[in-house]
Amino acid sequence: MTIAEGAKFVAAAYAIILAVLVIYYFMSARRVNTLKRDVELLEQEVQRRQPAAGESGD
Amino acid sequence: MSGWRQFMAILRKDLIRELRTREMIISMILFVLLAMVIFHYAFAVKEDVDLTYFTGGMLWVTFIFAMLLGLNRSFAQEKDERCLDGLLLCPVDRVTIFFAKTAGNLIFLLIIQVVAVPVFTLFFVQRGYGADIVLFVVVLLLADMGICALGTLLATISMNTRSRDLLLPIIFLPLIVPLLIAATAATTTIFATGASFGATATRLLFLLGFDAVFMVAAYGTYDFAIGE
Amino acid sequence: MKKLVSAPVLFAAAGVLLVTGLLLAFLYSPIDASTMGYSQKIFYYHAPIAETALLAFGISFVAAIMYLRSQNDKWDRLGVVSIRLGLLFSILVMATGMIWGKAAWGTWWDWEPRLTTFLLVCFLYTAYFVLRSVVEEEQRRATFAAVFAIIAFIDVPITFFATRFLPAGMHPTVITASGTGMPGSMFFPFFISMIGMTLLLVALIRRDLVVEELRDRVADLKHSIGG
Numbered sequence: 001m002t003i004a005e006g007a008k009f010v011a012a013a014y015a016i017i018l019a020v021l022v023i024y025y026f027m028s029a030r031r032v033n034t035l036k037r038d039v040e041l042l043e044q045e046v047q048r049r050q051p052a053a054g055e056s057g058d
Numbered sequence: 059m060s061g062w063r064q065f066m067a068i069l070r071k072d073l074i075r076e077l078r079t080r081e082m083i084i085s086m087i088l089f090v091l092l093a094m095v096i097f098h099y100a101f102a103v104k105e106d107v108d109l110t111y112f113t114g115g116m117l118w119v120t121f122i123f124a125m126l127l128g129l130n131r132s133f134a135q136e137k138d139e140r141c142l143d144g145l146l147l148c149p150v151d152r153v154t155i156f157f158a159k160t161a162g163n164l165i166f167l168l169i170i171q172v173v174a175v176p177v178f179t180l181f182f183v184q185r186g187y188g189a190d191i192v193l194f195v196v197v198l199l200l201a202d203m204g205i206c207a208l209g210t211l212l213a214t215i216s217m218n219t220r221s222r223d224l225l226l227p228i229i230f231l232p233l234i235v236p237l238l239i240a241a242t243a244a245t246t247t248i249f250a251t252g253a254s255f256g257a258t259a260t261r262l263l264f265l266l267g268f269d270a271v272f273m274v275a276a277y278g279t280y281d282f283a284i285g286e
Numbered sequence: 287m288k289k290l291v292s293a294p295v296l297f298a299a300a301g302v303l304l305v306t307g308l309l310l311a312f313l314y315s316p317i318d319a320s321t322m323g324y325s326q327k328i329f330y331y332h333a334p335i336a337e338t339a340l341l342a343f344g345i346s347f348v349a350a351i352m353y354l355r356s357q358n359d360k361w362d363r364l365g366v367v368s369i370r371l372g373l374l375f376s377i378l379v380m381a382t383g384m385i386w387g388k389a390a391w392g393t394w395w396d397w398e399p400r401l402t403t404f405l406l407v408c409f410l411y412t413a414y415f416v417l418r419s420v421v422e423e424e425q426r427r428a429t430f431a432a433v434f435a436i437i438a439f440i441d442v443p444i445t446f447f448a449t450r451f452l453p454a455g456m457h458p459t460v461i462t463a464s465g466t467g468m469p470g471s472m473f474f475p476f477f478i479s480m481i482g483m484t485l486l487l488v489a490l491i492r493r494d495l496v497v498e499e500l501r502d503r504v505a506d507l508k509h510s511i512g513g
Contacts, residue, residue, distance in 0.1 A: 003317070006324030009389035013328045013382045014308075017335070020378055021486070025297075028493050035500035042507035049511065211437070215430050220420040229417055229434060232410040233441050236448035243452050261452055268444060275440055279433045282354055285426055 064150050068158035072132070073165065082131045083169055086124045090174045093120040094181055109182050114246030117178055118201070118238055121171065125205055126230065128166055129213040130223040137217050146284070156210060156280040163206040171198060183249050190248045193258060197248070200265035201241035204272060208233055211276040214283045240264045296489035303482030307331075310475035325389030330475050332382040334483040335375050336404070340442070342372030342487055343411070347439035350432035362428035363498040365435055366418075367491055373411045375487070379404050399450040406445050410438045 076082055097116045101109055109116070136142045145155060175198075179187075187194065209230060216225040244261040247253040276283075311330035318326035346368040353361035383401050388394050395401070417434055421427035468476070 003324045006327075006389055009325050009385050010327045013385045014331060016381050016385075017331055017378055020374070024374060024490070028490070028497060031497050032493065032500065035497060035504060038504050039500055039507065042504060042511065045511055046507060208437075211433075215417070215433065218421075218426070219417070219430070220422065225417065225420055229413045232406050232413060233437060235406055236441065236444045236452075239448045239452050264448065264452060271440060271444070272437070275437055279354070279436060282429050282433050285429070 061151060061154050064154045065158045065161075068145070068150075068155060069161050072159065072162040076132070076162075076166065082128055083166060085131070086128050086166070086170045087173050089127060090120050090124050090170055091177060093123070094174075094178060098181065108184070110184055110250045111246055113178075113182050113249040114242035114244070116182065117175075117245055118241045120174070121167065121202075122205060122231075122234060122238065124170060125163070125167055125209055126227050128170075129163065129209050130226055132163070132166075133213045133217040134222060137222075142284075152281045152284050153277055155284065156214075156276060159214075160203075160206045160210040160276075163210055164202055167202050167206060168198075171202070185249060185252065187248060187252060190252050193253070193255065194245070194248050196262065197241060197244045197258070197265070200262060200269060201237060203269045204237045204265060205234065207269065207276055208237075208272050211272075211280060211283055214280070218285055237265065237268050240268070293489055293492050296485055296492065300482050300485035300489055303478055303485065307334075307475050307479030307482055310478060315472050315475055316469075322390045325386055328382055328386040328389070330479050331483075332379065332386060333476060334480040335382065336379045336400070337480060338483040338487045339372045339375035339379055339404075339407075341484065342368045342375060342491075343407070343439050343442060345491070346372065346435050350435035350439075353428060353432045354436075357425070359428065359502070362431065363495055363502070364491070365428075365431060367494040367498060369411050369414055369435065371487060371490055371494065373408065376404050376407050376411070380408065397449075399446060402449045403442070403446045407442060410441065414438065 094116070097112075097120075101107060101112065212230050212233070213226055216222055216229065219225055240261040244253075244258045244265075247257055307330060311327055315327075315330075317324055320326070346365045349361045349364040349368060352358075353365065380401065383404065384394050387396055387401070414431060414434055418427055418431050421430055
């Protein structure tokens with residue numbers, strides 16, 4: 001196998017590694033933001049319902 | 059009641075229950091025999107094909123799947139009849155339950171094998187292996203112990219989940235592969251070339267080690283597996 | 287945990303090391319003299335990823351034991367996160383291993399010990415998630431998962447040993463470049479990448495732990511609203 005042919009495989013391997021890791025990194029970053037927003041919204045909702053229920057919240 | 063007597067009591071209960079109906083054992087035996095017929099047709103691509111080097115594989119794959127059937131059956135029964143709940147109310151050491159159940163499953167598996175191996179020999183094994191029968195029995199016992207110990211632990215877990223019998227093969231099979239490799243290699247060697255002790259020694263030691271390791275692991279975790 | 291080193295710093299450090307390792311691998315290390323030739327360069331990330339995957343599973347083993355001892359949910363979260371990442375890295379090991387195999391031996395698959403072990407590892411730890419998915423009650427789910435994680439991790443070296451030494455009529459293992467007889471010019475880039483991958487794992491674990499904590503928080507809040 002020549003160097004040129006070998007290089008194609010090497011490039012493919014590293015490309016896959018890079019792609020998977022980068023995609024996972026951004027997916028988890030996005031998940032953090034989405035969840036943080038959800039927590040904020042839900043906490044506001046809990047606050048809102050507290051006085052109406054007349055008991056201290058969780 | 060001492061640990062030993064508790065162990066014997068539970069073991070006796072399981073054995074009597076099964077021997078009264080014999081449902082599980084008969085099903086397992088039928089399964090194993092049918093599997094052999096299926097194997098013949100699966101591999102009979104050519105006339106007079108020699109399956110000598112496939113014997114170990116066929117035998118152990120069959121036993122492992124038969125054991126999965128048996129485990130599902132016996133634990134499902136326990137769960138449905140709430141035997142286990144009753145048992146847990148007694149001051150029994152959880153680990154005693156584990157050993158008793160493993161022993162029970164081991165006995166069932168051995169019963170199946172006593173029937174299956176001669177038939178298997180008739181169907182597939184060309185070479186007389188009379189001289190190696192002791193070695194073969196050793197392989198059988200060691201592999202059986204590993205299958206039953208791991209199987210009992212995992213079946214205890216899977217029975218307490220939503221998709222009981224579907225889960226067991228998924229969690230059991232990847233774990234049992236090393237044992238399968240060792241048992242298959244040892245058995246094939248015995249059937250094909252009549253191995254001396256030396257040739258199978260590595261695999262026997264491995265099986266022994268496998269059994270020891272997972273017995274200890276099950277001993278340590280069974281309290282958690284059986285839940286409340 | 288390590289509050290001293292924040293996640294962005296870890297990611298940056300990992301990135302720097304990985305890029306350095308990559309550059310060294312291609313510009314500094316010699317081309318392998320064996321029949322593998324240029325394709326051996328895959329090793330410089332393949333091996334670190336493999337060892338990092340095993341490290342992740344090792345972490346899950348410790349986390350499982352700690353959970354069973356303390357019943358503290360944070361260990362369960364660590365278990366889930368480390369196994370998920372270990373699984374991700376294992377899939378990468380298999381992908382790069384297969385590509386390397388195609389380049390070096392001409393076939394996409396070979397039943398050699400390393401590939402086979404990682405294949406089984408993938409099945410094993412996928413089963414972990416299947417198990418989790420069929421247990422509804424939280425504490426029981428975490429307990430069963432911990433038991434399985436312990437058994438699974440014990441099985442990994444056993445599986446490697448079995449695939450390597452036991453099968454009848456095995457052909458000799460082929461890959462030699464990852465042995466200890468590695469010249470310094472090859473070891474150094476590998477070592478740098480190894481540290482980089484480990485740091486990357488730690489950074490991803492920390493980030494994913496935050497995700498899991500937030501998820502649990504959301505579930506709790508929803509419960510207190512709707513429940």
